[in-house]
Amino acid sequence: MPGVGDKFKSIITGATYVVRKIKDRMVVLERHNKRSQILTELSNLKLFYKKEEKEETKPCYGTLNFGKRRYPRFSVDLPVEYTRKDLVVKQGRVINASEGGLLVYFPERMEIGQHLRLKLFFTSGSELNMMEMVNQVAWMDIHLGEVWGDYRCGVKFIDVAPEDMTKLKNFLGGFSQ
Numbered sequence: 001m002p003g004v005g006d007k008f009k010s011i012i013t014g015a016t017y018v019v020r021k022i023k024d025r026m027v028v029l030e031r032h033n034k035r036s037q038i039l040t041e042l043s044n045l046k047l048f049y050k051k052e053e054k055e056e057t058k059p060c061y062g063t064l065n066f067g068k069r070r071y072p073r074f075s076v077d078l079p080v081e082y083t084r085k086d087l088v089v090k091q092g093r094v095i096n097a098s099e100g101g102l103l104v105y106f107p108e109r110m111e112i113g114q115h116l117r118l119k120l121f122f123t124s125g126s127e128l129n130m131m132e133m134v135n136q137v138a139w140m141d142i143h144l145g146e147v148w149g150d151y152r153c154g155v156k157f158i159d160v161a162p163e164d165m166t167k168l169k170n171f172l173g174g175f176s177q
Contacts, residue, residue: 002027002042008049012139013154016052036152038141071098074172080104081119094120099169101138101156110137110153118155124171131164133157 002008006019008029017029017038027045029038045051078094080102096103102120110116114137121130135155160168 002045002051007052008045009052010049010141012048013141017049071100073098073103076122079121081121082106083117084114097168097172099165099172101135101154104153104155106151106153109151110140112137112140115158116155120168122171124167124174129167129171131160131167133161133164134159 002019002022004019004022007016008019009016015031017031019027020030020037021028022042025042027040027042029040029049030036040048073096076094076097078097080092080094081089082092082104083089090107092104092106094102094104097120102118104118116135116137117132118135119130119132121128123129134157136158138154138156140151140153157165
């Protein structure tokens, strides 16, 4: 049985959370920066999280590993429109982007593996760009207390026109300079 203060690492995102509250069958997990929380069932801890054991602090020597991401991520704040199978257009916010996918806040729960059609809007110089794509929800968690939505999802690109991917690469390239 987990206790308050125990640390868990998401097997999906790799993010580390601390147990802040346990009530009945529910648990509140909080990120170390105290900016995000997840409300989930206790049974989900066994499925989607790995308990981190307390370790002694030892000096580290060697090379740094800044992550094993295929593409670098860039913090953004961009509007996005999306449709599900019901074809109703709704809005969300993209908060980081890479050449492989997006981190999006949606106002509704998504299912892992679900396909979404997205329209992403961004500027490049004085030009307004819009790119359309089909994405697949790679992971989802509940992000409490944010103004623009409660559900944070990672989506990966499934179908993007080459000219739209070029626009995105040029846009993201401006961040790395």
